[in-house]
Amino acid sequence: MYHGPRAEVLGYFEGLGFKCPPRRDVADFLLDLGTDKQAQYEVSSISSGSVPRSASQYADVFTRSRIYARMMDELHGPVSSNLLEDNEKHMLAVPEFHQNFWDSTRAVVQRQITLTMRDTAFIIGRSVMVILMGLLYSSTFYQFDEANAQLVMGIIFNAVMFVSLGQQAQIPTFIAAREVFYKQRRANFFRTMSFVLSNSISLLPLGLAESLMFGSIVYWMCGYVATVEAFLLFELIMFMTNLAMSAWFFFLSCASPDLNVANPISMVSVLFFVLFAGFTITKEQIPDYLIWIYWIDPMAWGVRALAVNQYTDSSFDTCVYNDVDYCATYNMTMGEYSLTTFEVPTEKFWIWYGMVFMAAAYVFFMFLSYIALEYHRYESPENVTLDSENKGDASEDYGLMRTPRGSTNETEAVLTVTPDSEKHFIPVTVAFKDLWYTVPDPTNPKDTIDLLKGISGYALPGTITALMGSSGAGKTTLMDVIAGRKTGGTIRGQILLNGHPATDLAIRRSTGYCEQMDIHSESATIREALTFSAFLRQGADVPDSYKYDSVNECLDLLNLHPIADQIIRGSSVEQMKRLTIGVELAAQPSVLFLDEPTSGLDARSAKLIMDGVRKVANTGRTVVCTIHQPSTEVFSVFDSLLLLKRGGETVFAGELGKNASEMIAYFESIDGVAKLEDNYNPATWMLEVIGAGVGNSNGDKTDFVKTFQESKHFQFLKSNLDREGVTRPSPSLPALEFSDKRAATELTQAKFLMQRFFNMYWRTASYNLTRFSLALILGVIFGVTYATAEYSSYAGINSGMGMLFCATGFIGFVAFTSVIPVATEDRLAFYRERAAQTYNALWYFVASTVIEIPYVFFSTLLLMAPYYPSVGFTGVSTFFAYWLHLSIHVLWQVYFGQLMSYLMPTVEVAAVFGVLLQMIFFLFTGFNPPGSAIPTGYKWLYHITPHKYSLALIASLVFGDCPSDGDGSEIGCQVMTGVPPSLSENMTVKEYMEDVFLMKHSEIWKNFGFVLGFIVLFRLLGLLALRFVNHQKK
Structure with missing residues (x-):
């Protein structure tokens, strides 16, 4: 339409027949040209047919103008030597980035460390979690028996799993930082490598602090080798494991499109790390075609290095230990025997191999993060919408002003004013008189601040x-x-609707x-x-x-x-x-x-x-x-x-x-x-x-x-406020009264909320397709890994219990972490709608409860289909019972995740506290340590852990069944081989499950009742959180 000097723009369009009114912004005047608003600017002395209307007409007029000709002459004329000199001096010399690599990296590192240190809520939460879990682990395994290799390997495995799994809580923070990076990288603030290095360096102080706090507590309270060298190596290995896993989760945050995908994928990756760490299934039990996973698993290198660090100490390089002659019985020293029990090599250089591998993994994951950030960014496209009024811009006809309703060029709807008798609202005059609003002074809680001082007014x-x-x-x-949306402070003065005092219900309903x-x-x-x-x-x-x-x-x-x-x-x-x-x-x-x-x-x-x-x-x-x-x-x-x-x-x-x-x-x-x-x-x-x-x-x-x-305006305001129907009641305007707190019936609320949740879940593919895919992948992974498993030996049944622990625990953990961002995002809409009394929180709760059930049962079915027959389990009735118990377990994990999202202010805080509670649950599930080995002082934690009852249900179902009238073919009836001296020689699998893990087939229904009880408990707490917790403060 126009391209030229700003000073000439008004004169140009005046020459076309348009006049900008005196009290009109030039910018607004120009924006109206070429739209249906331009008629008000047309000069009456000029024929309406001669002024341009469509975009093409404006373009034709401009190409014939003097300004356009002058511009083209400048473009086609010789380039000024001054311009060439300025271009060479000022433009060509401008670098892609303002700072060099090292300066920009230093600045970004300083910023990242500052942001990390300022996030005090996260730091305090992480510190509390680390110290608490350190005390729990160490007191549970307090002064363990070094000769019990399974117990020692168990605490090593748990320690590595904690520092690894704990880093998963940082994914929401990483993804939030990635969005800022996209914006600043587009503007060439800094190089991608600078951002990656800043994040990798900012991980060091937190990783070191966590490793020192957790490692020191666990090392000395559990009774590891009391030498300075072994302790420092232990801390260094924990620190390197922490860094490697942090880098892995940072890479997943860079490579995943959103939190709904990153969370479940991270949990599946953790499952791989845990499954092939060498504890739940030893190296020799891993199929040959999967052994490569064992050798690239950072957790496996961490577990291996810590085990070698413990048992290669000189105190274990002895034949006789606790009156047992290991050289005579097993032809190896006590330390070598303990390591070979879990097929761990006995050479001390594996400690250094482990640290080198984890350092290399840290660098490699950061490099992958750089590749993901530099070459594949999930940047939302701009939402460019062609309104109907713009679709005809190329048309020669100016249809915007004359096209009748119903045409594709329509722009404004014809408003049919509803007669008063058909209106379903009452016209209301809002008045407020001498309004004061006072809040506590944030700098001195004893004092107050008046944010509003005697405000009066009305709206008709x-x-x-x-x-x-x-x-x-x-x-x-x-x-x-006025709108009754303040949740704090003190309000003085009058708020009136049609001259009557405004009640909270009247304001919210009208x-x-x-x-x-x-x-x-x-x-x-x-x-x-x-x-x-x-x-x-x-x-x-x-x-x-x-x-x-x-x-x-x-x-x-x-x-x-x-x-x-x-x-x-x-x-x-x-x-x-x-x-x-x-x-x-x-x-x-x-x-x-x-x-x-x-x-x-x-x-x-x-x-x-x-x-x-x-x-x-x-x-x-x-x-x-x-x-x-x-x-x-x-x-x-x-x-x-x-x-x-x-x-x-x-x-x-x-x-x-x-x-x-x-x-x-x-x-x-x-x-x-x-x-x-x-x-x-x-x-x-x-x-x-x-x-x-x-x-x-x-x-x-x-x-x-x-x-x-x-002024007279103030006197006029006072006189109008004193009228009937404004601040005084009017006989013709009764008070706004509502008999019900909410407009719709309870049935209508339930119906529409169920419909909305159904649509939300059906359309949120990143949530549901991801969990379906991951459930199927988990089923295949377990099926392939344990395809050759046998459950009649001591090592085999322990491996089988590790399989059940991982399969049950991680499918639940995936569900838990996946639902938190979904529930937190929808919570914002719930707050807005609850403030307007749109519906009862009960029906929102019911809808969010019911909608998960079919998705959970289908996802667990996808896991069960390849998993159940592949690992050697048989029986159709057992299959359906297993499916039911697993589904109920995943269901309470989903409800627990929803509860955390309702209680906690942000996704990040919910993730931190969620991981803390999940790690406590994992510790007291009854697998490692087994139920019989849990200290008496922690039995109460064992009995209130929901995982305990879920695992007991499934384990007793497949391993604990040996009916007296059967043929003895069930797994529970098999007599175990390779039993250690501490157990009786002819112990059956069922007896082992009952004596060591305290999981009895006869208590299946009792355990099932406990799991249902936890579901009810978490849902009731969720309902209370929805009803009384509101993180949207005003």
């Missing part, structure tokens, strides 16, 4: 009232107070509140979101047909029909703003509050939003809107203004008048205030006048609060 039906002022003036605070942040259940479509709001927030007595009509009315008013069936996720900012307004409008409120509805939008999008708001007000609703610095076009939409200055005091309150004439006249009448210049935004000028803008500041010279209180 059919009007839009703007709340304006500088940042910190109290605009949003005032609106939150008003809609559009928050600045556009929060929705993003898996729904726009039409579904509006329908959900209409059916749950309009009265039960309103016919369904009218509710559907109101949805279509919202789509019309806000021009959402073209995208009505588009899923919300991925919508543009402007579309989300319109949807936020539509969701509240669908509730048919009498009053609509909007907090900064144009924030983050360009002038054109802001005008589209405010045009929709204008239509809403024209239906007879009262609209109150905070806005920071609107364009002239947007400012002209408002009817009234309440202007605040910093400190929460009124500077102006009253009608704006046509083109803000009343407001302009008021301020121009004040001594010392400069007149408004032509083509200057009245809103910008007004803010500058009171010292809230970026220009001159009269706010320091003039007491605008006192000036207003002495």
Whole structure:
């Protein structure tokens, strides 16, 4: 349309037949050209047929203009020697990055360490977790018997698993940092390698601190070799394992599209590490075709190095130990025998091999992270939406102004005003008188701060009232107070609806509140979101047909029909703003509050939003809107203004008048205030006048609060406030009273919430397809790994128990970590809807409970299909019983994850505390140490661990069954071979399960009842958390 000098732009378009009005921003004037708004600028003396209308017509006119010809001459003419010199001197010399590699790396490292150290909640949480788990592990295995190789290897394995699994909690932090990296890397702030190095270096102090705290407690309390060399090597190995696993999880965060994928994949990778670490299944039991996994497993190298460090000490290089002659019996020393029990090599150089491998793994994982960040970025594409009004830009015909409704070129809906007798809302006048809002002083809790000081005003039906002022003036605070959204502080003064005191229920039932942040259940479509709001927030007595009509009315008013069936996720900012307004409008409120509805939008999008708001007000609703610095076009939409200055005091309150004439006249009448210049935004000028803008500041010279209180506008405000129906009751306007806390019936709430959760889960492929795929992968992994397993020997049954422990524990842990980000994300929409009394938290709880059941049972079936027959288990009835017990176990893990997401403020905190509790559960499951070896002081922890009952159910089902009337073919009836001297020679598998692991087949139903009891407990706690915990403070 135009490309040339800014100073000539008005003259150019005036030559085409357009005139910019005196009180019009030049930018707004230019934006309106080429749209259906340009007719107001056409000069009457010029024929309407001669002015350009379509984009192609503007382009044709411009190519024939003098400005275009001059531009082309410059382009095709000889290049100025000065330009060439400037280009060589200033442009070609500009490097890709401002700083060299080392300087930028140093700066990024300093920033990353600063950010890490400032995250005190995470550091404290991690420290508490490390110390607590160190004390639990060490007191459980306190002063272990060095001759019991299984016990010693068990604590080594548990220690390595803890420092490895604990790093998984950092994935949400890594992914959040990745989003910032994408933005800054696009702008060439620094090189990708600088970012990777900064993260790798920032891991060192935390890793070292965790290793020292945890390692010191475990090493000395458990009774490892009491030499300085062995202790330092132990700490160094733990530190290297910590770093290697941190680097692995950092790589997964860089390579995964989102948290829904990264969490479950990380857990599957941990399963590989744990399974092939050399403890749950020894090296010789691993099939030859999978042995390569053992040799690339960082945990296996860590376990091996720690075991060699312990048993190669000189105190174990002896034949006789605790009256047992190992040389005579086993032809090796005590230390060599203990290591070979788990097929660990006996040479001391394996310690150094292990540390070299983990250092190499650390570097390799960081290099992979660099590759992922540099060459494959998951950057969301810009949401460019072609509105119907832009689709015809290339057309020669200007269809935007003359096309009848129903054409593809339609832009504005024809609004049919509903007769008063058919309206399902009551027009409401909102009034507030002498409002004060006081909060504790954050610097001195004994003192208080007044954020609002005696604010009075009103908003009438059919009007839009703007709340304006500088940042910190109290605009949003005032609106939150009026709308009943403040959860803290002290409120004094009166808030009235139609002259009657406003009750909390009346405010919530008769008003809609559009928050600045556009929060929705993003898996729904726009039409579904509006329908959900209409059916749950309009009265039960309103016919369904009218509710559907109101949805279509919202789509019309806000021009959402073209995208009505588009899923919300991925919508543009402007579309989300319109949807936020539509969701509240669908509730048919009498009053609509909007907090900064144009924030983050360009002038054109802001005008589209405010045009929709204008239509809403024209239906007879009262609209109150905070806005920071609107364009002239947007400012002209408002009817009234309440202007605040910093400190929460009124500077102006009253009608704006046509083109803000009343407001302009008021301020121009004040001594010392400069007149408004032509083509200057009245809103910008007004803010500058009171010292809230970026220009001159009269706010320091003039007491605008006192000036207003002495003006006729203030007297007019007081007289209007004293009218009936404003601050005094009116006989014709009864008080707004509602018999029910919520508009919809309980059945309707349950129906729509179930429908929404069904759609959300069906459309969230990253969550459900990932867990289905991983369940199948886990089943194949276990099936292949244990395909040749036998369960009649001592080593075989222990290996089988390790298999059950891993299969049960990790499929549950995957479910636990996967559901946390999903539940936390949807929690934001729940907070908004609960504040509006959209539904009872009970039905949200019920829907989130029921929807998981089919997905959990199907995912466990995918695991069971390849796993159960491959590992040597038989029996159809046992298969279905196993499937049921495993599904119930995964189900309570999902519910436990939801509970953590409801209780904790962020995903990161939920992950940290979740991992802490899961590690405690793993420790006291009854596998390592077995139930019979758990110290008496910790028996209570053993009995309250949910994993104990899940594992006991499954283990006793497949290993603990030996019916007296059977043929003895069951695994539980087999007599074990290779039994150590501490056990009886003719012990059956069933007896071993009962005596050592305390898992009895006769207690299956009792254990099943306990698992169901934990499900009920976690769901009740989840319901209480939904009802009483709110991390969205106002």
